Amino acid sequence: MTHPHMTIVFDLDGTLVDSLPDIIASVQHGFTSLGLPAPADAEVRALIGHPLEAMYAHFAPAHTASLCAIYREHYARNFVNRSRPYPGVVELLRTLRERGYKLAIATTKRTDMARRFVEALGLTPAVDYVQGTDGFPHKPAPDVIHRALAALGAQGLWMVGDTTHDILAGRAAGLRTYAVTWGTHDAGMLATTAPDELQPDLERLLEHLPPRPRA
Structure with missing residues (x-):
C-alpha cells in the first residue's frame, strides 16, 4: 500500500x-555605511520576519533601495559568523x-x-x-x-x-x-x-x- x-x-x-545576531548586524551595517543612525538591536529584532524592503522602509524609507543592496552584499559574506x-x-x-x-x-x-x-x-x-x-x-x-x-x-x-x-x-x-x-x-x-x-x-x-x- x-x-x-x-x-x-x-x-x-x-x-x-x-541566526538573529548575524541578521541584526547586517541590517545595522547598512545604516553605518550610509552615515545614518542605526536602530537598536531590539528595534531590528521586532521586524525580523518581514521582507527586507519593509524592514528598511520602516526606519529610512528614502534609503530603502541602497540599504537593501548593502545588506545583501554584507550578509552574503557574514551570514555564518555566529549563526x-x-x-x-x-x-x-x-x-x-x-x-x-x-x-x-x-x-x-x-x-x-x-x-x-x-x-x-x-x-x-x-x-x-x-x-x-x-x-x-x-x-x-x-x-x-x-x-x-x-x-x-x-x-x-x-x-x-x-x-x-x-x-x-x-x-x-x-x-x-x-x-x-x-x-x-x-x-x-x-x-x-x-x-x-x-x-x-x-x-x-x-x-x-x-x-x-x-x-
Whole structure:
C-alpha cells in the first residue's frame, strides 16, 4: 500500500537556526555605511520576519533601495559568523526523516540565499526541500508553504515557526501550528495567534509524530 508523503514545514531563521545576531548586524551595517543612525538591536529584532524592503522602509524609507543592496552584499559574506542550528535541531530532523516524514523549509529569505545558508550550515542533507519567498506574497500569506508542499507533491501536517507570521501562515495553509519561543517573538506575542503548541524548544514535536508506515 502506498502512503502519501506527510511533511513538516519549518521556518528557518529563529526556528531551526539561531541566526538573529548575524541578521541584526547586517541590517545595522547598512545604516553605518550610509552615515545614518542605526536602530537598536531590539528595534531590528521586532521586524525580523518581514521582507527586507519593509524592514528598511520602516526606519529610512528614502534609503530603502541602497540599504537593501548593502545588506545583501554584507550578509552574503557574514551570514555564518555566529549563526548555528539551535541545540537538538540536527538530531530532531534526523529522527523525523527516520520516522518517514518529509521535511521542508519555508522562509522569507530569497530562495537562492536560503539554500546557500542551509548548505553553509550543513543542513542540506537533513531536509528535503528549501523554499524561499521570490516575488509572491510573504508570510502571513500561505504562499511559500503551498509552494514547498507542491514541489514535494506532499501533504503538510505542521508548520513550525518562531513568529506570529509563521503561525498565521501555517493556519492559512491548513496545517497545525507549533510555535517555538527561542527565536524572534516571545511567548506572549506568539500566544496571541493561538498556536496548537507553544513550546521553549522542539522536543514536543516528536510526541505528535510517531513513525510512519513504510510504502
